[in-house]
Amino acid sequence: MRRQFLVVGLGRFGVSLAALLEKMGGEVLAVDRRESAVMEVADLVTSSLIADTTEERVVKDLGVENFDEVVCAIGTDVEASLMTTLLLREFGARILISKASTEMHGRLLEKIGVDRVIYPERDMAARLARDFFAPPGIEELLDLSVQHKMFQIQAPVHFHERSLADLHLRARFGMNIIAIRRGEKTIVSPSAQETLHDGDGLVVVGDYDRAQEALKKPE
Template sequence: MLKANGYVIIGLGRFGSSLGKELMKLGYEVLGIDKDEEAVQEMSDILTHAVVAECTDEEVLRSLGVRNFDCGVVAIGDDIQASILTTIQLKDLGVKKVVAKAISELHGRVLEKLGVDRVVYPERDMGIRVAHQLVSPNLLDYIELSADYSIAELTVPRGLDGKSLQEINPRAKYGCSIVAINKTSGVIIAPTAGEVLRERDVLVVIGTNDQIDKFEHAVAK
């Protein structure tokens, strides 16, 4: 049985597969659904569970328990009608958060009118970046520089308000570096140790994926 805080991805094409793989790497359980048996077969050993099903059928989705998931991602390819119908089904079934892939601005506007929580345009949002953004409330952006190094933008939580970089000391504690701070007054490049953070400031952090992940979880507490 999949955990309630898992993700259901409907459509296992290039985007859906990439997103599913990265969510699995991040330690989340993922149910993948696609009507293409070959696509499901390719992901069956990668995702927690992958099934062949008609995603526009409400009863099928209900039987798969999609309403128990915290987030449903509609990653259907070029079939706009199927995308829209599936999105409606997820909303009707009460999925807490619905994210949908759009293939055009018009498609995106329709999805927004249906009340989706986020519209994703694959040309602008690669699956890896979206995966990190979905599971990290303080993460605004995530860019892979290489297999090991990344740059991330993190919002400063209330718990760090009024603290200086010297107090947080991310370099010594986590190995990552804060290379810039975006404040309401402007961007500070290469901030000094005495720079004081305010809630909702945006930190630009560089380091290995593990270093950023540890820092992100530490500041979120």
């Protein structure tokens, strides 16, 4: 059964999120009170609706409790964001994620009891800044916490023809290798005896900053 998503608020972030969730196999209901915004996303999602989610009756009729995840992507209209989030919570959202435009906005959303507050602009800026200073060959894939990420690196020269056991990456750099991409092949959960070769891509979960140290050629 396809996972069910409700996305409320169809600005640039909301439209992009709704379209991606649908593309990745989800079933998405996208909602906004602006007809133009709903028309933009209508062909990209399972269903769409023009509705004002600051009204109690409207949110009740959405059947919020039937969705696996609910995202309130209203950002700039703080009052509408807070009212919508409150109603989504009251009518039984299982997992509720809300977008915040400022720290104060985020704190108010936390008071309502959302499961997660997101700051898309701030988070993207932080990721871009890290990318600027990251050594060549490192690509961030997913934030897991403030410090820990999932990312991919190209095996540097000093990793070539050495086994994972020999490199001691977990003990030395906090790097857990969860997969190796080798050409068209992906080795999931590689053994400690797996030898790395030129061109290998390593999918890593761990400390992003310490991993950058691992890429530096030892003196």
